[in-house]
Every structure is written in C-alpha cells, then in structure tokens.
Amino acid sequence: MQDAIEAMKALIEEINHHNYSYYTLDQPSIDDADWDKLYDKLVALERETGMIFPNSPTQRVGDQLLKGFDEHKHRARLWSLDKAQNHEEIMLWHNRVQKLVNEYNNQHPEEQLPAPSFVIELKFDGLTLNLTYDQGVLVQAATRGNGTVGEGILAQVKTIRSIPMDIPYREGIVEIQGEGIMNLSVLEAYNKTATDLLKNARNAAAGALRNLNPKVTATRKLNAYFYNVGYTDGLAFKDHQEMVEFLRSNRFRVSPFIHYYDSIEAVVQELEKTASLRHTFDFLIDGLVVKVNDMRTREVLGYTDKFPRWAVAFKFEAEEVATTLLSVSWEVGRTGKITPVAKVEPVDIAGVTVQNCTLNNIGDIERKGLRHALGSQVYIRRSNDVIPELLGKVTEEPDGQEIVFPEQCPSCGSLLELKGAHLFCLNRLECRPQLIGRITHFASRDAMDIDTFSIMTAEQLYQELSVRDPADLYQLQFDDLIKLERFGEKKATKLLAAFEKSKQCDLASFLFALGIPNTGKTTTKVLADHYRSLNRLMEATPEELITLNDIGGIVAESIVSFFRDPVMQQSIERLIQAGVNPTSEEAPVIVNTDNPFFGKTIVLTGTLTVMSRDEAGKKLEAMGAKITGSVSKKTDIVIAGESAGSKLTKAQELGIRIIDNEQELLQLLGEA
Incomplete structure (x- = not known):
C-alpha cells in the first residue's frame, strides 16, 4: 500500500511538471501518448488504493453538477483601478x-x-x-x-x-x-x-x-x-x-x-x-x-x-465601425420614461459582438440626424470599450426609412406624454415594466439591499404571486414561495430572511428606494440629514425644500407631488405597517462651535490624497458644516483636490473661498 502511495505521489509530480511545461511555458516536454500512459497509470492506482490526493490532475474536472455558488470572503480586498483616457490624465496621475x-x-x-x-x-x-x-x-x-x-x-x-x-x-x-x-x-x-x-x-x-x-x-x-x-x-x-x-x-x-x-x-x-x-x-x-x-x-x-x-x-480609445441600423424598439423604465433602443447588424468591435445601442430619447435621435436612418449605414462606438453608442449616419443623405415615434405605451397601450425630449407612460398602476422596475429598484443594493433579489425574481413574483408594489414583498409567506419554479426550501427561507433584515434601514436608503422622481442618492441623503424623520419630510412644502442645498424648484415640486400622491401614501403606509422602520442617525453633536467650518456650506471636489472625500465630509459635518454636491451662491467654501473640474471653475467665477492645499485643510481640521 505504501509503495502504491509513493508511486502515486511521483506520478502526480511528474504529470504536473509536464502540464506546467505544456500549458504555462508553451514548451511540451512529452508527447501526448506518453502523457496518456502516465495519466492512466495514476487513475488505476487511485482506484486500487481508494485514495485521491487534492493536487491530483484527475481532479481537474469534477463529476458532480454543482447546485450553486457559495460566497467567499477574500482575505485581501480586490481593488478597482482609476482610469486615464489619455496621456494628459496619465501625467496628472504621475x-x-x-x-x-x-x-x-x-x-x-x-x-x-x-x-x-x-x-x-x-x-x-x-x-x-x-x-x-x-x-x-x-x-x-x-x-x-x-x-x-x-x-x-x-x-x-x-x-x-x-x-x-x-x-x-x-x-x-x-x-x-x-x-x-x-x-x-x-x-x-x-x-x-x-x-x-x-x-x-x-x-x-x-x-x-x-x-x-x-x-x-x-x-x-x-x-x-x-x-x-x-x-x-x-x-x-x-x-x-x-x-x-x-x-x-x-x-x-x-x-x-x-x-x-x-x-x-x-x-x-x-x-x-x-x-x-x-x-x-x-x-x-x-x-x-x-x-x-x-x-x-x-x-x-x-x-x-x-x-x-x-x-x-x-x-484604449473607443473604436468606431460602420454597420446597418435595422430597427428601433421602445423600452419602458420604472419611472415611465420611454427609451429608444437601436438594433444594428451585428458587428465586432475589439472582440465583442455589438448588436444593440441605447439612444437617450427622441431628442437624441433628431440631434444625430437619425430620424430617417432605418436601413442606412450608421457609425457606432463602444465608449470606453464598454457601452455601445450610436453616433450618427455615415452619409447625410435621407436614404433610410423613418423612425416612427410611438404615441402609445408599447407595454400597456396608454397614451404617451412628451416632457422635454422624453416620452412618458403615465399609467403607474398597471404598466408591467414600471411596476417590475420599481420593485427591482426598491430591492437594489443602494436602496433596501435585499440579498438574492434580482429582476428575474421581481418578474416571477409579479407573474405568479401578483406582486405589484414594494409593500407586497413583505406580505409573502414561505408557502407562497416554495411552490414557485426554481424556489427550493433554502432559497425561499433565504429570501424571507432578507426581507426581514431589510426592515431595519436608514432613512436615506429608504427614500432612495421609493424612487422619488428627479432625486438620486445625494438628494435623498440631503433630505434624510435635514428632516431625520419620514413624517416630517412628507409634510414638507416646496418653499421649505428649496431652502436646502442642491434642491431647486423642479426637484422640490417632484418631492411634494410624490408624497401627496394617494397611491404613494398608501404604499408607504403599508410598508410601515409591515414593520419597515427607516431611521436616521442623530445629527452630530457639535462640541465646539468656535471653528472655521461651523455653519458653513461646503462642496468637496477632486481627489483628496490624505483622506477620502467621504472621510473629510464626515469630519466637516462633525464640526457643524453642511456638505452639498453642487456649487451655488449659497456655497461658502469649496475644498478642491487633484483633478477638480467644473465645480472649481464655477467657485472661481463666483468668488467663493477655495481651499486647494491639503495641508491647510488638515490645519483647519486641527489634525496638522
């Protein structure tokens, strides 16, 4: 037995050496027939002894179909990389x-x-x-x-x-x-x-x-x-x-x-x-x-x-190629916005086959001269080698068929309304893509962060369990989920646990999850930090809201209209009744109001090197400052790091105080 084990170890070492020569060094050290003999001899010994070493080449392909992937926590973080698009940006990095x-x-x-x-x-x-x-x-x-x-x-x-x-x-x-x-x-x-x-x-x-x-x-x-x-x-x-x-x-x-x-x-x-x-x-x-x-x-x-x-x-710079515009379809988003999607003759760009390009809106179609481009040659580009972008026609001749703008929603058939350059479906209660999109957004990582949830889950729950509103998610029971296709006991239990865990959430994430029109993560954080109560925010007036940084008249009206909508009010009430508890941290206690940042409205821009912008923002807020995302006449100070762009320029035009020396910032924070 011991002789067989030693023989197996020797065979494993020899075969792995030949594999290394062949697959890693591209320098074969043995012909295929001789390699097969070594491999077959190892297989025979493994059967004879009933032992298989973990580094055996016979273990490279398992015999069992896996049921799923388990999470693995890395011992060291795998970082993303900052990007440079040209030589000037390389020099800025240097x-x-x-x-x-x-x-x-x-x-x-x-x-x-x-x-x-x-x-x-x-x-x-x-x-x-x-x-x-x-x-x-x-x-x-x-x-x-x-x-x-x-x-x-x-x-x-x-x-x-x-x-x-x-x-x-x-x-x-x-x-x-x-x-x-x-x-x-x-x-x-x-x-x-x-x-x-x-x-x-x-x-x-x-x-x-x-x-x-x-x-x-x-x-x-x-x-x-x-x-x-x-x-x-x-x-x-x-x-x-x-x-x-x-x-x-x-x-x-x-x-x-x-x-x-x-x-x-x-x-x-x-x-x-x-x-x-x-x-x-x-x-x-x-x-x-x-x-x-x-x-x-x-x-x-x-x-x-x-x-x-x-x-x-x-x-690398994006590559441009010419192909034929075959058709334009219209997709409905969670807010009811209708987005045109161009289908082109499949074409290879840098090893990737592209056949769909997103157009922003009907204004984009008009601006790029594509209104009469169906069947014509067009230029497309993969921006940053990722996003397919339709640039325009190859010729200026009106030699194609007309792209017809829809008058009715392609999903529910409701009449569309034109707002600026965008078409909208206003049927928020019955339009399937809007409802599925709203539920998917609600569960997303930056919102309620409901683990294992995906758009496929949302579609399945919509179709088979009549889930029409985020509040419906918290009414689902184990018996409802277990009968669904691809829902075993483990998956059903895990999803219900994720629903339960999401009930304890911070107010900013909850507001973002609601999908208030014209608001993103920055605005919902401003609202959460100011009101620190859902009820107080729901009672806010446009006049109050526009006094907050980053909130203008249009955004203020969107927020008020959203919370005055009976459909939204009912949805929020059902969420609260289900146990969803959005809370906000207490405002930081300002120990010393005699500091240079107390009561100041501050914008951070560019890249800081001594600390991250988030870290700097928290320190400034702890000193009584208000952090906002855009520069206006209300801004008191702009802190500008490396590669600060338009915000710095606007601050200079408005004569706003600028701190662009990180050593000065540290001194003012009391850390130098």
Missing part, C-alpha cells in the same frame, strides 16, 4: 504620485522613498480570479464579486490546466490574483465544431467559469494569467519585479508583456506604441495598467475609498 512622494520625503528625511519608477502590464479582458493556496495546495478560487466577497468557483478553475493545483511555496496562506481568459485562437477552433457558437472570448470565459457544470467549463479550454499576490501570511516583496519572479517560480502563468521604466515619459511612449498592437495578441485586452514599482512607495501612497493611488488603468 504628478499626484510625485507630490505625495515629495511630501513624505520632506516629512521623513531619514526614510526617503526612491524616485518613482514604473511597470506597465496588459489589462486582460476576462474574468478576475482570486486563488487561495494553503500550505501550497489550491483550496479555493473565487470571482472578484464586490472586491470583498466573491463567488467560490474552485471546481471550474481546476479545469484550467495552466493553473497549478499545488505550488512550491508552502509557508502558510497566499492569495494570487489574475484573469481567466479564452484565447482567441481557441475561440475560433471551438466555433468550428460547436452547435451553439460563442460570440466573443470575454463572455465565453466568464460564462464558462460561472457554469455550474465543470465539465462544460473544461470544454472551453480556458487559460489564465496572474499578476498580483494579494495576501500572504508574512511574505514581503521589495518591488513588483520581485513579486513577478515569485509568481513565475511558483509555476503561475505570467503576462508575456511586462516592462519597467524609470521615467513617466518612457511610460507614455510605450502606451502609445502598445495601443497600436492591441489586436496582435491572442487574447483580448482593453487597456494597459501602469503601477509604481516600489512596494514601500505603494504602502505610503495607500488607497482612496475605491482605488489604489499607486496604479492607474490606461483605457
């Missing part, structure tokens, strides 16, 4: 980095940071992966999710043969971050024999990795590249180059394109050169990533609330 380095060096003469040097990497266009190795063994793989919590996809990731099942480093736990992709050549080969063609490599990779059947994932023959060690139990790297060598020495596939530069001028030249080569790679990229090389500098620079300050993504 200037911020240099400024922070200089400030640190001035304050720490004995711990000088080196002059910034940089690394450029490809920005892969696939699905972000976060792998967890414990004592060298792959124990978990997860999607990025929200950066803190992702979905566990270990069984799917094991099918990617370029990912090692175990690594030489065995000193505790490490998290390795990279991108799961489908090579373009593999996509082309797959589609030659596939019944259902895959449209593009990005969706093919993401869809495969989120497929509950790992055998389906395996058929896609995915690949992966790795670029970061996100977490370790104590391992430290001097610079990015040292970290990349760690990845290579532990058998991870690393990008074929990593360049190091001592000056930002050299970086800019490389960005321009590589952008012209984007289509020469055998995989999709949507930009390049520029990072500070030195790890200690990264630690000093730190993070904003969203991005690392030591890295930036250089996004």
